[in-house]
Amino acid sequence: MPKGSALGLAFHFSHAGHFAEVAEVSVDANKKVRVHKVWVVADIGPIVNLSGAENQCQGSVVDAVSTAMGLKITFEKGRVEQTNFDKYPLVRIDKAPDVDVHFVESNYPPTGCGEPAFPPAAPAIANAIFTVTGQRIRTLPFAAEGYTRCRSATLEVGGVLGVAAALVVRVLRERAQGAAAAREQSCRSRRRSRVLWPSPPNRRRHSTGQSGRAWPCRRRSAPCRARGTAGSSSAPGPRRRSLPPRFW
Numbered sequence: 001m002p003k004g005s006a007l008g009l010a011f012h013f014s015h016a017g018h019f020a021e022v023a024e025v026s027v028d029a030n031k032k033v034r035v036h037k038v039w040v041v042a043d044i045g046p047i048v049n050l051s052g053a054e055n056q057c058q059g060s061v062v063d064a065v066s067t068a069m070g071l072k073i074t075f076e077k078g079r080v081e082q083t084n085f086d087k088y089p090l091v092r093i094d095k096a097p098d099v100d101v102h103f104v105e106s107n108y109p110p111t112g113c114g115e116p117a118f119p120p121a122a123p124a125i126a127n128a129i130f131t132v133t134g135q136r137i138r139t140l141p142f143a144a145e146g147y148t149r150c151r152s153a154t155l156e157v158g159g160v161l162g163v164a165a166a167l168v169v170r171v172l173r174e175r176a177q178g179a180a181a182a183r184e185q186s187c188r189s190r191r192r193s194r195v196l197w198p199s200p201p202n203r204r205r206h207s208t209g210q211s212g213r214a215w216p217c218r219r220r221s222a223p224c225r226a227r228g229t230a231g232s233s234s235a236p237g238p239r240r241r242s243l244p245p246r247f248w
Helices: 050-067 121-133 155-159 159-196
Strands: 004-012 019-025 032-044 098-103
Touching: 004 121, 019 121, 032 121, 050 098, 050 121, 155 159
Parallel strands: 032 098
Antiparallel strands: 004 019, 019 032
């Protein structure tokens, strides 16, 4: 292992499940703790849904890291002081470790796997810290002893890319909003033009020279301007009451 890094092992029997976990941890001179990876081995009998069982163990380990490193509840005059997550810091993705889960194939009576994976995580991390620093931690959370979390190494390397991706998403969102506003304005203009110049119900009357009044259109072609049929001296037909008089 590199200098400042160590492995910690812990085992626990909980909720009728056998769980052993190994945590790879590094500690710097400022007591910044980074949990790189956690291996979980469980014996809970036959596995029905493998992916679901793995996800339960992974979530349980992440919750355990949160509890071990910084979660606490304090009371002042009968009221809880931690009113929101800014004072109750859960582990986020930039500090979450990789979790590798394995199950023992056995005929052990089936049991749950969400809760049993929680207890071994904290002692495994504490044992790794002891191997690096020589200091035993007897208090939860570890922040009471001066140990705090630091970000994942993978996400520190990709931090610049994450910021760039966020900027790209912001630009694309602004462009999409601008395009939506332009489409809305175009639709409003189109509806306004339809009110001013309604479309004729039968466009063939413009070109076939049928008797009757030609309907107005936006292009103002010759049949549209004529009041009667071309070559006919008959008076124009009756007006339609559905259109305003100014269009005639």
